[in-house]
Amino acid sequence: MITQEQCREWDNEDPLAKFKDEFVLPSGVIYLDGNSLGAKPKTALAKAEQVISKEWGIDLVNSWNKADWWGLATRLGDKIARLMGANPNETVVSDSTSINLFKVLAAAIKQQAEVAPDHKAIIVERDVFPTDIYIVQGFIDYIDQGYELVLLEDPNDLEKVLTDNKVAVTVLSHVNYRNGYLYDMEQCNQLIHKHGSLIIWDLCHSIGAVPMDLNKTNSDFAIGCTYKYLNGGPGSPAFAWVNQKHLNKFSQPLSGWWSHKQPFAMADSYEPAEGIRRFLCGTQSIVSMSLIECGLDIFLATTMEEVRKKSLKLTDLFMDLVAQECGEFGLELITPKDHHFRGSHVSFEHKEGYAIIQALIARGVIGDYREPEVLRFGITPLYLSYEDIWTAVQELKQVMQNEEWKNEKFQVRAAVT
Numbered sequence: 001m002i003t004q005e006q007c008r009e010w011d012n013e014d015p016l017a018k019f020k021d022e023f024v025l026p027s028g029v030i031y032l033d034g035n036s037l038g039a040k041p042k043t044a045l046a047k048a049e050q051v052i053s054k055e056w057g058i059d060l061v062n063s064w065n066k067a068d069w070w071g072l073a074t075r076l077g078d079k080i081a082r083l084m085g086a087n088p089n090e091t092v093v094s095d096s097t098s099i100n101l102f103k104v105l106a107a108a109i110k111q112q113a114e115v116a117p118d119h120k121a122i123i124v125e126r127d128v129f130p131t132d133i134y135i136v137q138g139f140i141d142y143i144d145q146g147y148e149l150v151l152l153e154d155p156n157d158l159e160k161v162l163t164d165n166k167v168a169v170t171v172l173s174h175v176n177y178r179n180g181y182l183y184d185m186e187q188c189n190q191l192i193h194k195h196g197s198l199i200i201w202d203l204c205h206s207i208g209a210v211p212m213d214l215n216k217t218n219s220d221f222a223i224g225c226t227y228k229y230l231n232g233g234p235g236s237p238a239f240a241w242v243n244q245k246h247l248n249k250f251s252q253p254l255s256g257w258w259s260h261k262q263p264f265a266m267a268d269s270y271e272p273a274e275g276i277r278r279f280l281c282g283t284q285s286i287v288s289m290s291l292i293e294c295g296l297d298i299f300l301a302t303t304m305e306e307v308r309k310k311s312l313k314l315t316d317l318f319m320d321l322v323a324q325e326c327g328e329f330g331l332e333l334i335t336p337k338d339h340h341f342r343g344s345h346v347s348f349e350h351k352e353g354y355a356i357i358q359a360l361i362a363r364g365v366i367g368d369y370r371e372p373e374v375l376r377f378g379i380t381p382l383y384l385s386y387e388d389i390w391t392a393v394q395e396l397k398q399v400m401q402n403e404e405w406k407n408e409k410f411q412v413r414a415a416v417t
């Protein structure tokens with residue numbers, strides 16, 4: 001039997017408890033949606049003020065040098081690198097995850113076309129956040145070279161799909177956005193390479209949520225967003241990572257001037273820059289990109305191992321409390337209980353999932369809903385306490401016990417669920 005007192009004790013002993021103060025959240029809100037849009041770091045407003053009033057307002061165009069706007073994409077990339085086992089000069093921040101997927105996919109396919117021209121399959125999971133499927137489909141249609149999309153139905157089928165097809169590139173989402181399943185990166189990479197494929201990791205739901213080592217596990221390419229667990233702000237630019245061994249080999253098709261070897265020479269033909277800047281395209285949204293640093297600096301004051309330890313304790317607690325307090329309400333856990341395969345969010349299925357989430361939000365507990373019938377709760381160790389989890393589950397119990405979700409107003413679908 002877990003009690004509120006026990007949760008408070010865990011909070012008192014929690015080495016990460018102090019980080020809650022680094023974020024701003026409205027009072028009375030327990031925010032379990034940091035895997036969709038991370039909370040606002042306290043320093044974000046002052047940073048925005050500095051960029052808008054001083055760098056833009058006073059220093060104007062000089063800020064490209066003076067405030068190093070030009071170097072921001074790689075400077076922030078190097079900070080993200082420290083969270084994912086990457087070296088400096090391998091990561092760049094720019095564009096969106098969808099666009100970066102197109103770029104790395106094109107780079108990987110071009111490389112494979114030279115060394116394994118008969119490999120024409122591109123694996124994507126059926127259950128991935130769908131933009132990945134759409135981008136691969138769009139790419140295949142566009143280049144029109146006989147590539148074929150192969151949908152992976154289940155993580156356990158990976159070996160079979162790699163055996164049955166000649167695979168050029170495999171795209172996997174490190175943590176599944178719906179059920180929180182976490183792939184074993186090292187094992188997957190070995191398997192994928194054994195079958196002559198390259199790997200692209202989509203880290204959107206794992207960066208800032210689970211530790212990883214892209215280099216040690218011999219990954220090829222990775223992409224991910226900064227507005228989820230990294231707290232970069234709504235629509236903040238994404239990142240792309242390329243293994244050193246591919247760095248100067250690859251080319252990507254969005255060959256804009258920011259990726260030119262001499263961008264200010266204003267040459268009349270394209271020559272790619274050496275290194276990761278080759279991955280850029282054109283001028284970036286500097287105001288939004290600048291804010292990413294606020295969240296990253298909080299992460300860099302601790303370690304991903306500490307974050308992971310607390311994440312597992314909090315997700316365990318959430319699962320155990322729902323079983324203890326809400327056992328009779330038919331919420332079916334779909335997130336792996338095995339730590340080895342669990343990311344940092346917890347999901348349940350219930351046929352009234354949408355209305356239950358709306359009723360919970362009305363009580364100040366913000367989770368989200370994903371089709372079909374999935375209630376999803378993001379667990380962010382830097383700004384959630386053990387007692388927050390206790391309170392959230394008590395509110396869920398009230399919603400279920402009183403059948404508050406039956407209220408008509410909770411059944412109406414909003415444009416953005």
Ligand SMILES: *Cc1c(COP(=O)(O)O)cnc(C)c1O
Pocket residue numbers: 096097098099128129131132173177202204205225238
């Ligand atoms: C959130 C998410 C994206 C987002 O892509 P955008 O280009 O930022 O809209 C992509 N892939 C996965 C797996 C995601 O979870």
